[in-house]
Amino acid sequence: MTSDIHPALAALPADLQAPVESGARAELQRLLADIESRALPVGRVHRAWILGALQARLAAGYLAAWLRAGFADGDERVRLYNEAHLAAALRLLGTMGYLRGAVSKVGQLLANWPTLAPRAFADTLAALQFEAPPMHFALLREAVRAELGSDPEELFAEFDVRPFAAASLGQVHRARLKTGEEVAVKVQYPGIAGTIRADFANLKALMLPLRMTRDWDNMREQVDDIMQMLELETDYLQEARWQELVRRTLEPLPELVVPRVHAGLSTRRVLVTDLLRGQHLEDWLAGSPSQAARDARGRQMMAAAFRLYYDAQLIYSDPHPGNLVFLPDGRLGLIDFGSCRQLTPEELAYVRLMERACAGDEAAWERGMRLGTRLPEDAEFTREHRQLLCDFADWLWEPLRHAGPFDLGSADYFPRGVALWTSAVRRRLTRNMPLNTWINRNFIGLRAIAYRMGSRVDMQALHREALATSTIRGGLP
């Protein structure tokens, strides 16, 4: 089993493997020994299998290289300290059963942030979304039978035994219903939900040495939120509910397509939806689309995000290229709604507060920043922290303050946001309420895709249109 972990670790840059701070090393060794000594936990089943994948090894190495680059111009001592923890964290990542899911997400993130990862890396990682190693059909058949009581061959008129896409927690197959419709069948890896829970328990154990640090409470809160998010992603019935909500919400926009869910064939671990036939981002870009087409696609994507936010209070926190389908008739398809969050009344109140803050209300700014960063009542923002928050808010609002088409693909705009974010990480100014993680993923993810598409979008006009039909007032998605 150990030998399965080592190839992934070996993919880390050599100089990153050496300086592990002794406390972290001891904790890691204890954790690994504990994991190794346990009899047949299902987590190991997935871990060993997952770590065999070349893609996983590549992604672990690239993740390390990418994060290192973020610290490259910092103080040497701080850099080494961070690297020690980073190395320990990466080693832990290498022991995690849901690595395939995590690696897919890392891959998607890097592929979306082209200024952070070299182009070749981004291309390789973009492929992860569709080329992760599959379950063979015999396993998939049993997984489907366990959920639906019959074999895929009995349930469908046709079923392609080869997957056409890898989801972070499963894989997707083309099939045809007995009524003739072409569908996409997403099937989850058996036992993955339990594996995620077990892995997070391990992660928390590794984090224990950090409990005396100033950000411990917030760190724990964020980890809990991520766990909750991943657990939600294992429930395909929840995803089906989100998908239907998105479909209803976007129905008035004929340029957007959201596949129907076939509820009678969907369970917590199997999701059947209409199949969209089209291209993904890389293939579409390879066809050298015109500027008008790039602008139109960017507008469609942003219009969807505005509508979801204003009409359904829904944050679609996983906007990566794999979730967009470029249809030949010019429409844009949206798929994969496992990672959505609907604002609670309290969260909506917070977002309203931040909107007032960004519109110039000083008191709302102070209160909102304190809430958003979970800053204790008796603490004060440093000047550096305050400036960074202001700059980031300005960056977010800039396209909406701009009259007419805003060039989201410019060489200046998106890289500036990346630099601000990297700066926050480098200075460890990462205290955050979990909701902000979701919102930032949405904001940054969408703008990253628009940057890659080279889209010019009149964000102000889209915002105004969305507000005109909105069930809520004010705000910014």
Next chain:
Amino acid sequence: MRITAEAKQKTRERLLAVAHKLLARRSLADVTTREVADQAGLAHATLFNYFPTKDDLALALCRQLLDEAEADFAARRRGDEGLDEDLFAHAAAGLRRLSPYRPWAGTLLAAFRPVPGAPEVPGDDDPAALASRHLAAVSGIIARHRGAAAASPMALHLYWSLWLGVLTWWAADASESQQDTLAVLDHSLRMFGASLDGAASASGAAP
């Protein structure tokens, strides 16, 4: 009056059919040999001419089910499967047929550790025969994908150990629809496939 072999076989099948029906609904401990004999229309003592113990009756039932599973496996094959998938499909077919009897079948089968490679006695309900029939099928699968030499006694011994481990896990699997067993089986067989390839490259043979 002499009983013909055909009549014996029919009586045996009748007893197995009754056991099949009763054990699908109730536990092995709960069903008595007297009950099986009564429902088959036989004297209690007669049952023991066919099955010396209740465990032998249960094992015979398992063997019948695993024979049916072999036919299921053959019927489902597409022909383009790899070794991992073929082994998985073979094992999964067995678990499927045994699943109504999971509360006792996994434990019962895993409790027997016959020596692999023991000669099979046709028609024998001995646990060794059950193992050797199963391993003969596995050996055929390995030979198809990696050549006959790969199906060595050591490889089959490793397979049997993994299979018993899977059965033990399966018998106690509390996960919904025993989905954890699917993961354990998949992992076990991938590991087994990798060990075959490792052995082949170590000895210089083509994988």
